[in-house]
Amino acid sequence: MLTALPRIASAEALLLVEADTGKVLQAENATYPWYPASVTKIMTAYVTLKAVKEGRLALDSLLTVSPVAAAQSPSKMGFAPGTQLTVDNALKMMMVKSANDMAVVLAEGVGGSVDGFSEMMNTTAQRLGMTQTHYVNPNGLPAEGQVTSARDLAILARAMLRDLPEYEYFVHIPAIRFGKRVTHNFNKLIGRYPGADGFKTGFICASGYNLVASATRNGRRLIAVVLGANSGQDRAVKAAQLLERGFSANTLAWLTPSLGTVDNLAPIDATPPNLRDEMCGPKRKRPASDEDEQVASVIANGDTMLSMFSPPALRPVDMIAAAPAPTEPIQVYTGPTRTGADLIAAAARDAERQAAAGKKTTTSKKSAKRNDAPKEAAAGEKQNGRTTVTIDTSKPKPANAKPANAKPVTAKPAAAKPASAKPASAKQATTKPAGKPGTPAATDRPAAAKPKAAAASPGPKSASGEAKPGT
Numbered sequence: 001m002l003t004a005l006p007r008i009a010s011a012e013a014l015l016l017v018e019a020d021t022g023k024v025l026q027a028e029n030a031t032y033p034w035y036p037a038s039v040t041k042i043m044t045a046y047v048t049l050k051a052v053k054e055g056r057l058a059l060d061s062l063l064t065v066s067p068v069a070a071a072q073s074p075s076k077m078g079f080a081p082g083t084q085l086t087v088d089n090a091l092k093m094m095m096v097k098s099a100n101d102m103a104v105v106l107a108e109g110v111g112g113s114v115d116g117f118s119e120m121m122n123t124t125a126q127r128l129g130m131t132q133t134h135y136v137n138p139n140g141l142p143a144e145g146q147v148t149s150a151r152d153l154a155i156l157a158r159a160m161l162r163d164l165p166e167y168e169y170f171v172h173i174p175a176i177r178f179g180k181r182v183t184h185n186f187n188k189l190i191g192r193y194p195g196a197d198g199f200k201t202g203f204i205c206a207s208g209y210n211l212v213a214s215a216t217r218n219g220r221r222l223i224a225v226v227l228g229a230n231s232g233q234d235r236a237v238k239a240a241q242l243l244e245r246g247f248s249a250n251t252l253a254w255l256t257p258s259l260g261t262v263d264n265l266a267p268i269d270a271t272p273p274n275l276r277d278e279m280c281g282p283k284r285k286r287p288a289s290d291e292d293e294q295v296a297s298v299i300a301n302g303d304t305m306l307s308m309f310s311p312p313a314l315r316p317v318d319m320i321a322a323a324p325a326p327t328e329p330i331q332v333y334t335g336p337t338r339t340g341a342d343l344i345a346a347a348a349r350d351a352e353r354q355a356a357a358g359k360k361t362t363t364s365k366k367s368a369k370r371n372d373a374p375k376e377a378a379a380g381e382k383q384n385g386r387t388t389v390t391i392d393t394s395k396p397k398p399a400n401a402k403p404a405n406a407k408p409v410t411a412k413p414a415a416a417k418p419a420s421a422k423p424a425s426a427k428q429a430t431t432k433p434a435g436k437p438g439t440p441a442a443t444d445r446p447a448a449a450k451p452k453a454a455a456a457s458p459g460p461k462s463a464s465g466e467a468k469p470g471t
Contacts, residue, residue: 011273012208012228015150016242017262019161019214019221022154024259025246029150031265033132033272034227036148037202038098039210040140042171043121045091046160048106049167050124052087057110059088060337068114069104073141076101077178079334089332094139095200096176097183103139114138125152128159132267140202147272150225151265153212157199157223158262161214171198171214177329179351184324188236189213191324193243193316197221201232205280206272213239215247222246228275233320240316 013029024030051057065083077099079085087109094102104114111117114137121135130152136143161168174191175184189196198214208228213236215222224242229235259265333346 011275011278012226012238013150014227014238014242015154015225015262016246017154017158017223018246019158019223022158022261022263024262024265025222026242027150027259027265029227030154030225031132031149031151031268032270033147033149033268034210035142035204035207035272035274036133036140036146036153037204037207037210038100038140039148039153039200039202039212040135040138040146041094041098041103041202042153042156042160042200042212043124043135044103044106044117044138045095045170046156046164047117047120047124048087048091048110049164049170051110052167053164057087059086059091061087061109062336063087063090063105063109065101065105066108069101069108072100072104072139075099083334084336085334086337088337089334091170092173092176092330092332093178095170096173096185098186098201100139100141104137107138125156128155129263130155140204142204142206149267150227151262151267153225153227154223154262157212157214157225160199161221168197171200172196173330174324174327175329176332177347178332179347179354181354182329186232187211187213188232188320188324189215189239191327192236192319192322193240194319198223201235203232205276206274208275208279209235211235211239213243215243217247220247228273230278236320237317240319244316 011029013032013034014026015024015028015030016026017024052059062084063086065079065081065085067081070079070081075098077093077097079101085105087106090102090105090109093099094106107114107117111120117138118135121138122133125133125135130148132147132149133152133156134145134147136146140146160171172187172190173185175182177183185191186201187196187199193213193215195215195217196213197216199212202210209226209230209232211224211226211229213224213226215224222243224239224246226235226238226242229238331343331347333343333350335346338346
């Protein structure tokens with residue numbers, strides 16, 4: 001029988017392990033099932049790169065954006081169906097921007113379809129010992145049955161480092177440049193926390209803010225997993241705090257009992273917590289997304305404990321609040337592999353397409369604004385989510401009456417005329433819908449799908465995410 005996650009002040013899961021040995025240094029709710037959101041893309045990258053390593057395709061193999069890929073929710077690159085790009089560029093866009101469309105491009109290129117690739121993901125998860133994980137899609141957008149745990153994510157991160165060391169750079173790219181647009185890695189540890197070198201963020205309303213992170217210091221690599229944090233800033237601070245404790249483990253070892261290895265953590269049969277109300281409810285002051293910049297809620301006790309023994313040069317919260325180290329973004333582009341002058345030309349073409357698309361969008365917005373000028377509303381016309389009926393309160397005129405200076409005019413469609421006319425004494429009426437039908441999927445859409453909100457993966461009642469997030 002499934003059990004529910006105990007209600008705690010802030011429902012979250014935390015885990016810290018040594019990358020080489022799998023030794024568990026800290027674990028809280030580490031084996032509770034959780035919605036993965038865009039940390040799903042770590043497995044997408046793993047399965048893709050295994051196929052590259054085994055020679056089933058190459059990093060410069062060309063893939064084509066399908067209508068299914070183009071239709072994915074943000075965060076995404078937004079390429080039109082038929083656009084081609086290499087496996088290498090699709091991976092970089094997916095891991096840095098958390099592009100949901102690129103995850104599907106890779107899935108279809110490696111597995112033939114989203115379903116076929118999901119089967120490959122699940123087979124790989126079973127082989128690695130990820131007993132609490134099940135995948136339905138390659139990007140983490142909400143889907144019934146898409147689930148994982150902090151334990152399983154740490155196992156996956158260790159496998160990525162162990163099995164694919166030659167492709168490790170994909171998990172710690174600081175930023176990419178596409179055309180004129182620069183996108184920084186959503187993982188705020190990259191470029192801020194000393195030695196940070198992985199992995200991936202994720203967010204949907206149901207999961208909260210997720211992060212799988214790693215860092216290396218003095219030849220020792222640690223992996224931290226944070227699930228269900230309150231913001232993008234908060235998950236980064238908590239991961240940095242976990243890593244600081246781990247690197248100080250020799251000093252603090254006598255305070256903590258042995259927790260064994262990550263593979264031996266006992267899974268808990270439970271229902272994943274749904275954090276949608278906390279993450280995306282009406283009490284939140286700003287829309288949540290994988291790019292959330294909210295100020296972190298500092299765990300003061302953790303920082304104080306560290307300062308008693310070997311205080312870091314900067315507290316984790318200060319590290320994450322600082323600007324990232326300057327870095328040159330990696331150029332990504334559409335089309336086949338390019339180098340030298342050809343790469344510069346390809347980047348210029350992408351920039352031109354961006355500019356053209358931007359002008360088209362601006363023109364469309366201006367046109368829409370002009371078309372929104374005050375005018376008679378047709379009966380039953382929907383405005384701002386409400387159905388309105390506009391009543392003509394002007395004085396009735398004789399049927400054959402014409403203005404003195406009347407000119408021939410083109411007849412307007414009947415729909416453009418008021419539904420009915422009433423005497424001047426009639427009152428204007430507004431009709432509201434009786435109520436919106438229950439649509440579970442709609443209630444858990446990512447904040448990115450709402451107007452004027454940063455893109456994010458939606459939060460399901462069942463499972464999507466760094467939609468921005470993230471996905």
